[in-house]
Amino acid sequence: MxxxxxxxxxxxxxxxxxxxxxxxxxxxxxxxxxxxxxxxxxxxxxxxxxxxxxxxxxxxxxxxxxxxxxxxxxxxxxxxxxxxxxxxxxxxxxxxxxxxxxxxxxxxxxxxxxxxxxxxxxxxxxxxxxxxxxxxxxxxxxxxxxxxxxxxxxxxxxxxxxxxxxxxxxWRQRSGCFFCFYQRNSEWVGLMERHPELFAQAKAYESERGGEQFTWRQGESLSTLEQPERVAQIKREHERRMARERANRPDRPLIEVIGAALDAEDDDQGCDICHL
Ligand code: SF4
Structure with missing residues (x-):
C-alpha cells in the first residue's frame, strides 16, 4: 500500500x-x-x-x-x-x-x-x-x-x-509534571534556577513517614541536591558532557547538544505516556 x-x-x-x-x-x-x-x-x-x-x-x-x-x-x-x-x-x-x-x-x-x-x-x-x-x-x-x-x-x-x-x-527535555521523578540531576538544577517556587513545592512533597524516606530521587533528597557544592558539582558534570557532545558533533544545534548531554547523564527513556 x-x-x-x-x-x-x-x-x-x-x-x-x-x-x-x-x-x-x-x-x-x-x-x-x-x-x-x-x-x-x-x-x-x-x-x-x-x-x-x-x-x-x-x-x-x-x-x-x-x-x-x-x-x-x-x-x-x-x-x-x-x-x-x-x-x-x-x-x-x-x-x-x-x-x-x-x-x-x-x-x-x-x-x-x-x-x-x-x-x-x-x-x-x-x-x-x-x-x-x-x-x-x-x-x-x-x-x-x-x-x-x-x-x-x-x-x-x-x-x-x-x-x-x-x-x-x-534546560529540560521531557514534558510532564514539574516534579517528575524522571528528571535528570541537571534538569532538577534547571527547575531550581528557573522556577524556584516549583522547586520549593517539589521539595515540600518529600517526607519521612514511619521511619521511611520518600524522595523524588533515589538516595538523595532535593534538600541535599540544592546545596551549593552539590549544584556546582552537577553543573560541572553537565558542562563536561556538553563539551564532549560538542566535540563529537560540532555541527549540531545547541538544543541537540543539551539533549545528548542529558541522555549521557541518564538515558532512561522516561514515561511512555507523559514523555512524548
Ligand atoms: S510520570 Fe508522568 S504523571 Fe508521573 S510525575 Fe512524571 S510526568 Fe507526572
Missing part, C-alpha cells in the same frame, strides 16, 4: 480518532503530521495540574496552529489526593501510580466503550513500545513508525510549522 492509501485506510475506520498530547515534541509533531490527513482527529491533553507554564503556552500555540481546540481532561481526583491514598509514597519508575491515575484513567473514562483509534507519537528510531491500552476498544496506531519518521523528521515538522521545540527544552 502506498503512503496515501495507508492514511486513507486509517481515516476511514469507523470510531473516534484521538491524539493524546503530552506537551512534548513528539506528540506535538504527530498532531501537525495528522492535521490535514485525518481531519476528524480529536486532540486531548490529560492535565495533571502540575505542569510547567511553558507546557500550557506550547499547547495554546499548537491549538492555534491546528485551528482546533485541545480538550483538557482532568482526573476526578488530583495528585495530592492520590498521594494521600498511597500513604505519602511518591511515585517512581517502579511504582508509577501517577500515570495511571492522572493520565490513563481519565482518558479511558473519557472514551468509555466507544471504538477509538489512538495515534501514538513513538518515533521510528525509538525502541520503546508506547502506551497500549488494555481496553479492547482502544486500538493504537503508530504513524511515525509506519512511515519511518525519526528524530530529524520530527524536528523538521516542528520547524516548518513555526512551532519549534517547547521553550523548556533549553
Amino acid at each position: 502506498d503512503d496515501e492509501r495507508i492514511i486513507q485506510s486509517w481515516a476511514e475506520r469507523p470510531g473516534r480518532h484521538i491524539v493524546n498530547l503530552s506537551g512534548g515534541k513528539d506528540s506535538t509533531a504527530l498532531a501537525i503530521f495528522l492535521r490535514d490527513k485525518i481531519p476528524q482527529v480529536e486532540y486531548l491533553f490529560c492535565d495533571t495540574h502540575k505542569e510547567l507554564n511553558e507546557t500550557y503556552e506550547y499547547l495554546d500555540r499548537l491549538s492555534a496552529y491546528l485551528q482546533r481546540p485541545i480538550i483538557k481532561l482532568n482526573a476526578q481526583r488530583g495528585f495530592d489526593h492520590w498521594l494521600d491514598m498511597y500513604g505519602g509514597m511518591l511515585p517512581s519508575a517502579q511504582v508509577r501510580w501517577c500515570t495511571r491515575k492522572l493520565k490513563i484513567e481519565p482518558f479511558e473514562h473519557y472514551v468509555g466503550s466507544e471504538t477509538v483509534w489512538s495515534y501514538v507519537g513513538i518515533r521510528a528510531d525509538e525502541a520503546r513500545s508506547g502506551y497500549v491500552s488494555t481496553k479492547p476498544n482502544i486500538h493504537p496506531i503508530f504513524p511515525f513508525k509506519e512511515f519511518g519518521l525519526a528524530l530529524g523528521d520530527i524536528e523538521r515538522l516542528l520547524e516548518e510549522s513555526g512551532l519549534g521545540l517547547p521553550s523548556y527544552y533549553a
Whole structure:
C-alpha cells in the first residue's frame, strides 16, 4: 500500500480518532503530521495540574496552529489526593501510580466503550513500545513508525510549522509534571534556577513517614541536591558532557547538544505516556 492509501485506510475506520498530547515534541509533531490527513482527529491533553507554564503556552500555540481546540481532561481526583491514598509514597519508575491515575484513567473514562483509534507519537528510531491500552476498544496506531519518521523528521515538522521545540527544552527535555521523578540531576538544577517556587513545592512533597524516606530521587533528597557544592558539582558534570557532545558533533544545534548531554547523564527513556 502506498503512503496515501495507508492514511486513507486509517481515516476511514469507523470510531473516534484521538491524539493524546503530552506537551512534548513528539506528540506535538504527530498532531501537525495528522492535521490535514485525518481531519476528524480529536486532540486531548490529560492535565495533571502540575505542569510547567511553558507546557500550557506550547499547547495554546499548537491549538492555534491546528485551528482546533485541545480538550483538557482532568482526573476526578488530583495528585495530592492520590498521594494521600498511597500513604505519602511518591511515585517512581517502579511504582508509577501517577500515570495511571492522572493520565490513563481519565482518558479511558473519557472514551468509555466507544471504538477509538489512538495515534501514538513513538518515533521510528525509538525502541520503546508506547502506551497500549488494555481496553479492547482502544486500538493504537503508530504513524511515525509506519512511515519511518525519526528524530530529524520530527524536528523538521516542528520547524516548518513555526512551532519549534517547547521553550523548556533549553534546560529540560521531557514534558510532564514539574516534579517528575524522571528528571535528570541537571534538569532538577534547571527547575531550581528557573522556577524556584516549583522547586520549593517539589521539595515540600518529600517526607519521612514511619521511619521511611520518600524522595523524588533515589538516595538523595532535593534538600541535599540544592546545596551549593552539590549544584556546582552537577553543573560541572553537565558542562563536561556538553563539551564532549560538542566535540563529537560540532555541527549540531545547541538544543541537540543539551539533549545528548542529558541522555549521557541518564538515558532512561522516561514515561511512555507523559514523555512524548
Ligand atoms: S510526568 Fe512524571 S510525575 Fe507526572 S504523571 Fe508522568 S510520570 Fe508521573
